[in-house]
Amino acid sequence: MSQKIAIVGGGYVGAELAKSLDDTVEVTLIEPRSHFVHAPAMIRAVVDPSLLDRALIPYDRLLTNGRVIASKAKAIDAKGVTLEDGTRVEADQIVVATGSGNAVPFKPQGSDIADLKADNQRIHQQLKAAQSIGIVGAGAVGTELAGEIAHAMPDKQVTLISSDDSLFPTMPSKLGRSLAAKLRKAGVTLILGQMAENLKSLTKPYTGPLQLADGSQHDFDLIFPVIGSRANSELLEALAGVEKSTANRIKVDPWMRPSALPNVFAAGDVVDAGDAMTIVAISRQLPWLKATLTGVVEGKTVEDMKPYKPWGSKALILVPLGPKQGNSFLGFFTAGDFLTSKMKGADLFLQKYAKLLNQSES
Numbered sequence: 252m253s254q255k256i257a258i259v260g261g262g263y264v265g266a267e268l269a270k271s272l273d274d275t276v277e278v279t280l281i282e283p284r285s286h287f288v289h290a291p292a293m294i295r296a297v298v299d300p301s302l303l304d305r306a307l308i309p310y311d312r313l314l315t316n317g318r319v320i321a322s323k324a325k326a327i328d329a330k331g332v333t334l335e336d337g338t339r340v341e342a343d344q345i346v347v348a349t350g351s352g353n354a355v356p357f358k359p360q361g362s363d364i365a366d367l368k369a370d371n372q373r374i375h376q377q378l379k380a381a382q383s384i385g386i387v388g389a390g391a392v393g394t395e396l397a398g399e400i401a402h403a404m405p406d407k408q409v410t411l412i413s414s415d416d417s418l419f420p421t422m423p424s425k426l427g428r429s430l431a432a433k434l435r436k437a438g439v440t441l442i443l444g445q446m447a448e449n450l451k452s453l454t455k456p457y458t459g460p461l462q463l464a465d466g467s468q469h470d471f472d473l474i475f476p477v478i479g480s481r482a483n484s485e486l487l488e489a490l491a492g493v494e495k496s497t498a499n500r501i502k503v504d505p506w507m508r509p510s511a512l513p514n515v516f517a518a519g520d521v522v523d524a525g526d527a528m529t530i531v532a533i534s535r536q537l538p539w540l541k542a543t544l545t546g547v548v549e550g551k552t553v554e555d556m557k558p559y560k561p562w563g564s565k566a567l568i569l570v571p572l573g574p575k576q577g578n579s580f581l582g583f584f585t586a587g588d589f590l591t592s593k594m595k596g597a598d599l600f601l602q603k604y605a606k607l608l609n610q611s612e613s
């Protein structure tokens with residue numbers, strides 16, 4: 252009889268892993284949302300809500316043999332997963348890929364895709380009505396958001412605020428320098444090395460005064476808090492032997508196991524395997540995960556297989572500023588507008604994910 256694998260969470264890890272194992276094992280993907288949320292396109296969708304139809308992709312065609320159960324997992328044990336309504340999903344191997352949350356309208360707050368669409372519409376209208384916009388947090392999401400607004404709505408006054416002294420301080424300096432120069436040229440004000448002191452919300456945009464660490468006060472028609480993702484780790488926290496890292500993430504052993512249970516694996520944003528919380532990291536974890544689970548199904552012992560090795564300093568990052576501009580660090584050099592637009596900015600990987608979920612793009 253074929254092995255049963257339960258995957259909890261259908262984001263970048265769960266959806267792709269489920270599809271890649273669909274022909275060889277009995278796959279059950281547990282995911283409460285009706286649609287896959289393609290996060291990179293959710294930034295541009297703030298300035299162009301028509302993108303939502305492509306950024307939110309239904310799960311109904313993902314698997315041919317396995318099943319997708321539209322429910323939230325409540326608990327995991329060595330023999331399977333218990334769903335919210337008490338239903339059991341028995342499994343030989345379990346992969347937890349519950350990912351992370353972020354502010355609306357970039358990721359949903361709950362499972363309801365209609366709520367996410369309503370949030371997007373509301374915030375788009377607020378953005379259209381606003382003249383001055385403050386973006387607090389200059390990681391990839393904040394920087395891209397500044398670039399998208401400057402490109403699509405050039406009459407807005409956009410201010411990008413970071414507590415770091417430069418953009419992307421952990422990457423080769425050319426990346427941050429070049430992005431900062433392009434943003435300034437597009438009219439974006441950069442306030443660097445300043446912590447925001449009185450953020451009223453960490454999860455949704457709002458209107459209000461913003462006080463910075465130097466005592467200065469700034470009035471914005473709309474403030475976007477973009478201070479990073481937090482892992483959805485509740486399920487894993489309940490397991491024996493689990494240890495937390497930063498941003499709510501859970502530590503894993505060299506074979507991506509978070510607890511004392513040898514048949515429970517975890518990947519993506521929910522765990523700290525030495526990688527950043529990115530799809531880029533997941534693109535490295537997925538082939539390893541697939542090979543390891545295939546080995547287990549064939550009867551190999553996990554510890555006899557190769558441990559997972561994170562990206563280290565070679566991790567790529569692609570930062571478009573709208574469809575035509577941007578910069579990327581591609582592992583050994585920093586690329587400019589042309590490659591960033593071609594690799595990401597123009598299409599935002601929308602075609603790739605439509606294909607993954609077996610949906611045709613017309």
Ligand SMILES: Cc1cc2nc3c(=O)[nH]c(=O)nc-3n(C[C@H](O)[C@H](O)[C@H](O)COP(=O)(O)OP(=O)(O)OC[C@H]3O[C@@H](n4cnc5c(N)ncnc54)[C@H](O)[C@@H]3O)c2cc1C
Nearest residue numbers: 260262263264290291324349350351519520528529530531
């Ligand atoms: C706006 C934005 C833009 C981004 N752009 C990029 C980019 O361009 N490049 C890049 O590399 N990274 C990017 N990232 C990071 C990237 O989105 C994350 O690394 C990625 O989403 C993590 O994938 P995941 O599979 O771990 O989890 P997620 O994508 O977060 O998916 C987790 C899934 O698990 C489900 N889930 C949660 N709890 C349960 C439960 N109890 N039971 C069942 N299901 C559950 C959720 O509904 C969700 O569908 C971006 C992030 C944001 C917020």
